[in-house]
Every structure is written in structure tokens, then in C-alpha cells.
Amino acid sequence: xxxxxxxxxxxxxxxxxxxxxxxxxxxxxxxxxxxxxxxxxxxxxxxxxxxxxxxxxxxxxxxxxxxxxxxxxxxxxxxxxxxxxxxxxxxxxxxxxxxxxxxxxxxxxxxxxxxxxxxxxxxxxxxxxxxxxxxxxxxxxxxxxxxxxxxxxxxxxxxxxxxxxxxxxxxxxxxxxxxxxxxxxxxxxxxxxxxxxxxxxxxxxxxxxxxxxxxxxxxxxxxxxxxxxxxxxxxxxxxxxxxxxxxxxxxxxxxxxxxxxxxxxxxxxxxxxxxxxxxxxxxxxxxxxxxxxxxxxxxxxxxxxxxxxxxxxxxxxxxxxxxxxxxxxxxxxxxxxxxx
Numbered sequence: 492x493x494x495x496x497x498x499x500x501x502x503x504x505x506x507x508x509x510x511x512x513x514x515x516x517x518x519x520x521x522x523x524x525x526x527x528x529x530x531x532x533x534x535x536x537x538x539x540x541x542x543x544x545x546x547x548x549x550x551x552x553x554x555x556x557x558x559x560x561x562x563x564x565x566x567x568x569x570x571x572x573x574x575x576x577x578x579x580x581x582x583x584x585x586x587x588x589x590x591x592x593x594x595x596x597x598x599x600x601x602x603x604x605x606x607x608x609x610x611x612x613x614x615x616x617x618x619x620x621x622x623x624x625x626x627x628x629x630x631x632x633x634x635x636x637x638x639x640x641x642x643x644x645x646x647x648x649x650x651x652x653x654x655x656x657x658x659x660x661x662x663x664x665x666x667x668x669x670x671x672x673x674x675x676x677x678x679x680x681x682x683x684x685x686x687x688x689x690x691x692x693x694x695x696x697x698x699x700x701x702x703x704x705x706x707x708x709x710x711x712x713x714x715x716x717x718x719x720x721x722x723x724x725x726x727x728x729x730x731x732x733x734x735x736x737x738x739x740x741x742x743x744x745x746x747x748x749x750x751x752x753x754x755x756x757x758x759x760x761x762x763x764x765x766x767x768x769x770x771x772x773x774x775x776x777x778x779x780x781x782x783x784x785x786x787x788x789x790x791x792x793x794x795x796x797x798x799x800x801x802x803x804x805x806x807x808x809x810x811x812x813x814x815x816x817x818x819x820x821x822x823x824x825x826x827x828x829x830x831x
Contacts, residue, residue, distance in 0.1 A: 552576025566662020652679025709762030788822025
């Protein structure tokens, strides 16, 4: 989807002391979100978050100040709501779902704002007021990056033991993952699905921390006498670099760079008795690259010259599946094609 040119430039700061002023700020925030490039749904979410947090500041402090500006990378909006009220006795407790203060329903508004925005941070000390920082980021435009994915189960089994994740965040980053549960069938599906959920809940975390958490949680959640483990690849794509952590026999190719790269994984299993030896590697890369991530159901012996890289990401993924799939086993191909 094409977006109009971003025209928000300077931060805007407003003071509020009544509901009418909050309504005007809510409408202004929605307008600024639209000018930044957000669609109508996202604009409404920004307006909701401003209304809820400013409304709570008014209720518990009597007044406040709101500042709206572009995020540091110009990929979204950053909103500060400050007050000089009593603050929070425990910021950690305030961030818990369902929190409600003794005075009323602060937690309801806070949770609504958290769901509407990509990030919400509270800075406060008891008796010294509070600052709530909210951020919402634009999705990466389709003109900049596109994805293609195909994942097929072994025809001998009713479920797929592979899984994958694509999560964009902060307007210019994408986490890509391929998970391959040990074996086939329901046990493999159980492990892959379990780890996929962990990745989706922690996709902004450090890559090695995600793998470590996946390993520990698999060990805790399932009977150690059963085979509930997996191999996995995690790749964080940034504007001019990428970071990679892999465990087991998944395959990752980076094409379109000065030279083709084959990213190496560490031996082992996530969830096995021994924790994997994790090494996160960082690589510089250009803007125009193609990342291909495969589970072991795909033969890894393909090169740039053998693939239709001029086609879109989904067609590249389909081509690899059709021409390099092994006879047996679950198979997944995930392609990310960054075009500019």
C-alpha cells in the first residue's frame, strides 16, 4: 500500500486541565498519525491511547502535559504524557494485565493503551508524578520488503512438524524464524508450535535470549522422557545489517550481497538434555538482499544462479519447494526479499 509523504516534523506539546482539552489533543494525535502515514485503524488506536492515558492523568493528578513527535528513526510516533501526581508505588505491578489502583480504574485505561500501541513505558516514583511513553511504528512498506513462505507436512503424517515466524517491529526491523520439531507428527508439531509461541511473545528480545528461553521452557513444560525438542533459525534483519543464531540442521542463505553467504548453525537440539552452545553472529549487508531460510526437508544445495531471484518472494519460495524438496519429511521455505 502506497503512503502519502510524511509531513510531521516538529514536536508538539500541549497542556491539559479538563476533558475538552483532552478531546482536542486526541483529535490532534489522530491527525498527526495520519500525516505520519498511519491508516485509519492505527490513527484510531493512537487517539484511544492518548485519550486513556491523558484521561487517567487528569483523574489522578488534575492536569498534565502531552508531547507528540516522530520516533527517533522517523518510522512512527512517540508520545509522552506527564503529570505531577502521586505516581506509582510499583511500576512493575502497574504494567501487569488487570492492574487497578485503589482510587479507581487506572489499570483499565493503561491496558487499553498498551494494546493500542507497540510500546508503552512508565517512568515514575511514588509521590513524584509519572511519565508514560508510548510508541507506534509504521509497518515496513511492501515496496521495501516482501515475504514468501510455504510449509508442507510429510504426507505420511496429518500435522506439520515445522513452524515459522515473521515479525516486523520499530518500523525498520524484522525477525524471521524457522522451527523444525524433532521427528514428525504430533510430537514434532507440539514442539514447533510451543517454540513459535515463545518467539512471537519475545520477538523484540536478544536472539540468544529467545533460544535460551525456548530451551528452558521446553524442558519445564514437557515430560523429559518424551522427545519434545526442535532445531531453529532466528534472523534479525536491520536496515544495513543482520544478526543470526541457529541450532541444528536448518539452512539460511543470504543472496544479492557482495557475495552469497551461507549462515552456519550450531550443532544440538533446543530442549535436549544439554543446552545448545549459542553464538550470535552479525553481518553487514546492503539494502537489496534476499534471505532464504529452510528446514531440513529442503536440500540445501542451491545457489543464486539456480534460482529465479528476479521474481517475487512467494514465487522464489514456491520454486525452491518444487525443485529441492526431499522425498520425505516436513519442509518449510521462508523468503524475505528486500528491494530497497
